[in-house]
Amino acid sequence: MIRNRAQINGIVQGIGFRPFVFNLAKKWKLCGFIRNNSLGVELEVEGDQEAVENFFRELESNPLPLAHIFSIRRETLPPNHYTNFEILASEAYHSKYTFIPPDISICDDCRRELFDPADRRYRYPFINCTNCGPRYTIIKDVPYDRAKTSMVVFEMCPECSREYGDPQDRRFHAQPNACPECGPTVELFDADQRKIIVEDAIAETTRLLRKGAIVAVKGLGGFHLAVDAENDDAVNRLRQKKFREEKPFALMAAEIEKIRKFAHVSENDQRELSSPRRPIVLLPKKFPNKIANSVAPKNHFFGVMLPYTPLHYLLLESEFLALVMTSGNMTDEPIVIDNSEAFRRLGKIADYFLIHNRDIYLRCDDSIVRTIDKKITLIRRARGFAPEPILLTHKFPQILACGAELKNTICLTKENQAIVSQHIGDLKNEESYQFFLKTIDHLKKLFNISPEIIVHDLHPEYLSTKYALEQNPEKRFAVQHHFAHILSCAAENEIEGAFLGLSFDGTGYGTDGRIWGGEFLLADGADFSRLAHLEYLAMPGGDMAVKEPWRMALSGLYETFNDEFSDLPLKVLLKIPGEKQSIILQMIKKKINSQETSSLGRLFDLVASLLDICQLATYEGQPAIMLEQHAPEKVDDLKIYDYEFHRENGIHIIKSTLLIRQIVKDLSAGLKIEIIAGKFHRTLIEMFTDLTLKLANETEVKKIVLSGGVFQNLKLLTGIMKKLSANGLEVFFHQKVPTNDGGISLGQAEFARRMVEN
Ligand code: ZN
Numbered sequence: 001m002i003r004n005r006a007q008i009n010g011i012v013q014g015i016g017f018r019p020f021v022f023n024l025a026k027k028w029k030l031c032g033f034i035r036n037n038s039l040g041v042e043l044e045v046e047g048d049q050e051a052v053e054n055f056f057r058e059l060e061s062n063p064l065p066l067a068h069i070f071s072i073r074r075e076t077l078p079p080n081h082y083t084n085f086e087i088l089a090s091e092a093y094h095s096k097y098t099f100i101p102p103d104i105s106i107c108d109d110c111r112r113e114l115f116d117p118a119d120r121r122y123r124y125p126f127i128n129c130t131n132c133g134p135r136y137t138i139i140k141d142v143p144y145d146r147a148k149t150s151m152v153v154f155e156m157c158p159e160c161s162r163e164y165g166d167p168q169d170r171r172f173h174a175q176p177n178a179c180p181e182c183g184p185t186v187e188l189f190d191a192d193q194r195k196i197i198v199e200d201a202i203a204e205t206t207r208l209l210r211k212g213a214i215v216a217v218k219g220l221g222g223f224h225l226a227v228d229a230e231n232d233d234a235v236n237r238l239r240q241k242k243f244r245e246e247k248p249f250a251l252m253a254a255e256i257e258k259i260r261k262f263a264h265v266s267e268n269d270q271r272e273l274s275s276p277r278r279p280i281v282l283l284p285k286k287f288p289n290k291i292a293n294s295v296a297p298k299n300h301f302f303g304v305m306l307p308y309t310p311l312h313y314l315l316l317e318s319e320f321l322a323l324v325m326t327s328g329n330m331t332d333e334p335i336v337i338d339n340s341e342a343f344r345r346l347g348k349i350a351d352y353f354l355i356h357n358r359d360i361y362l363r364c365d366d367s368i369v370r371t372i373d374k375k376i377t378l379i380r381r382a383r384g385f386a387p388e389p390i391l392l393t394h395k396f397p398q399i400l401a402c403g404a405e406l407k408n409t410i411c412l413t414k415e416n417q418a419i420v421s422q423h424i425g426d427l428k429n430e431e432s433y434q435f436f437l438k439t440i441d442h443l444k445k446l447f448n449i450s451p452e453i454i455v456h457d458l459h460p461e462y463l464s465t466k467y468a469l470e471q472n473p474e475k476r477f478a479v480q481h482h483f484a485h486i487l488s489c490a491a492e493n494e495i496e497g498a499f500l501g502l503s504f505d506g507t508g509y510g511t512d513g514r515i516w517g518g519e520f521l522l523a524d525g526a527d528f529s530r531l532a533h534l535e536y537l538a539m540p541g542g543d544m545a546v547k548e549p550w551r552m553a554l555s556g557l558y559e560t561f562n563d564e565f566s567d568l569p570l571k572v573l574l575k576i577p578g579e580k581q582s583i584i585l586q587m588i589k590k591k592i593n594s595q596e597t598s599s600l601g602r603l604f605d606l607v608a609s610l611l612d613i614c615q616l617a618t619y620e621g622q623p624a625i626m627l628e629q630h631a632p633e634k635v636d637d638l639k640i641y642d643y644e645f646h647r648e649n650g651i652h653i654i655k656s657t658l659l660i661r662q663i664v665k666d667l668s669a670g671l672k673i674e675i676i677a678g679k680f681h682r683t684l685i686e687m688f689t690d691l692t693l694k695l696a697n698e699t700e701v702k703k704i705v706l707s708g709g710v711f712q713n714l715k716l717l718t719g720i721m722k723k724l725s726a727n728g729l730e731v732f733f734h735q736k737v738p739t740n741d742g743g744i745s746l747g748q749a750e751f752a753r754r755m756v757e758n
Pocket residue numbers: 106107108109110111127128129130131132133
């Protein structure tokens with residue numbers, strides 16, 4: 001017989017870790033105990049030596065999906081002759097080291113009870129247990145106790161209290177524990193805030209949705225706007241009311257089998273869809289399908305998620321192939337969380353409101369992921385992920401990184417953890433800015449962090465920069481946008497020493513005051529040098545050139561052909577009115593409001609416009625997304641355009657104009673735009689690989705880091721990764737934070753760490 005004691009540090013509280021260990025101990029016939037303490041849990045097991053080894057092996061290899069074990073410290077003690085295995089009450093503690101779990105989808109046990117007529121929580125929309133339910137979005141303060149959550153207003157009935165107090169029960173210390181007797185309830189209202197009196201508000205909602213109504217549904221991290229995804233009229237009506245032109249709407253379907261009716265689901269997609277984080281997963285559309293065309297027009301993908309609250313399961317139980325479940329907001333505003341706010345802000349959009357009285361304390365959008373083989377990339381990191389710390393090898397001082405302007409997130413660090421906030425959004429929107437302030441305050445409180453260092457983007461006009469400049473930390477740093485991008489990737493991959501970064505992006509403020517975005521940077525410590533970049537092109541009208549890609553096309557054509565381009569037989573020149581063209585041309589020639597940019601994102605826009613694939617970006621990145629989708633699946637056997645780098649002051653300049661010239665030639669010759677789109681992708685892959693190899697040789701640096709929004713393009717990403725690896729370079733990409741500006745805050749924090757370490 002052997003007795004082991006173990007201290008397990010990490011995110012192991014509030015996610016059903018103790019019942020899991022209890023069952024594991026039973027399985028291996030071990031006695032002892034487990035209890036929460038200030039660092040995680042401590043446990044003792046006693047029994048047959050082999051069984052103890054098996055117990056720990058299983059504990060280490062197969063923890064719960066949301067357990068995040070930082071360390072297990074194990075010691076052997078003399079036998080104590082325990083007679084059973086017990087879950088003991090927690091040690092009393094008020095520690096700064098407890099970890100706040102993210103919100104978790106309903107677990108299988110609760111789902112079974114939800115649909116079990118004999119269960120006392122049969123069809124109760126707020127059923128939860130220690131393995132599942134709301135966490136981050138209802139917590140106001142630490143320690144994580146019911147009194148510090150928005151559940152405080154509901155007094156538990158005797159039966160719920162019994163469960164809550166029983167260490168053997170699945171609801172032991174489940175802070176949001178509730179039942180129909182004592183917990184939150186749902187109610188249905190019309191747009192005039194009149195309550196609809198019905199026996200079953202959810203069944204009535206289903207009926208209304210079936211008839212084509214738009215219903216605002218209060219969820220976990222905010223409101224959704226729901227419509228029947230098969231009803232084209234209803235989906236179009238939602239688009240008009242929400243002022244959302246073509247950006248795809250997310251779908252929710254009851255089960256994987258239903259999703260397979262309209263989208264291709266790989267094994268990896270299935271794993272992500274079913275994970276307790278329940279993100280939206282981007283899936284290739286299946287044709288034909290019954291989903292309304294207006295759900296994701298001009299796009300080859302659907303964003304789909306499975307239900308994650310009991311309320312969702314009840315809504316989707318039988319009726320729908322899928323529901324559109326898009327964020328409850330007007331385009332560009334943050335998602336609505338509050339009931340009265342919902343009537344105010346969504347009153348003109350929704351016909352009905354399915355609300356409840358469990359307050360959402362902190363907003364949290366749905367996360368969006370895409371699988372690449374067995375790995376995932378995050379497009380939006382929010383519900384289910386935040387505020388789980390990202391573990392780092394280096395010890396960090398307490399830093400606040402303020403993030404970028406669009407797709408803002410913030411990052412706080414302490415010791416070897418980086419806490420990256422949920423997606424906050426576009427700070428130019430006032431409500432988003434308020435959300436930014438609240439999130440900073442809230443995370444500082446929850447994780448007990450008082451930043452001594454604040455770090456921000458180099459862009460003087462970012463609101464996150466302005467915020468940083470108003471604070472009075474001990475130290476304050478500014479970091480170049482594209483350097484922060486590659487540092488975020490370096491941080492999550494724990495890269496030591498010098499590396500080459502390919503930072504491919506939409507826009508970011510450069511050290512020369514121009515707009516960067518197609519950068520090859522050599523990073524070393526807190527310094528970088530710019531080794532290569534795309535040729536500068538004028539961006540007439542600044543942000544308007546992002547919205548209207550044809551402006552970039554004119555800029556590229558003028559740079560390539562001077563005034564002679566006007567005779568070219570190009571659709572873009574026929575489509576855009578002559579007066580408009582001449583105004584923009586004057587701006588380019590006279591350099592009026594036409595900053596220069598080396599952005600690869602803008603080059604994609606330019607080509608999308610030349611090919612007449614997209615002349616108006618109705619959402620961020622649309623031209624590039626459509627260009628990628630037009631290219632054939634395989635581009636390997638297409639011809640490569642000639643490319644050229646020339647050296648100016650020791651920096652390699654990539655000649656974009658040479659590419660433009662050949663694309664125009666192909667267009668004039670009547671080559672299919674799909675083939676041109678494919679050739680463009682193939683050329684970028686070959687050209688960037690070639691240049692990277694050259695730079696790797698010159699610098700003798702073999703580690704290559706890829707980051708920036710353009711790497712959301714999977715053709716480009718996988719093409720470059722494959723080629724570089726095949727040439728013996730070590731290539732790193734993101735898995736923990738988005739490659740877009742949502743990951744910037746982590747890179748900024750990494751920069752600050754490097755600055756103080758120097
Ligand atoms: Zn549960």
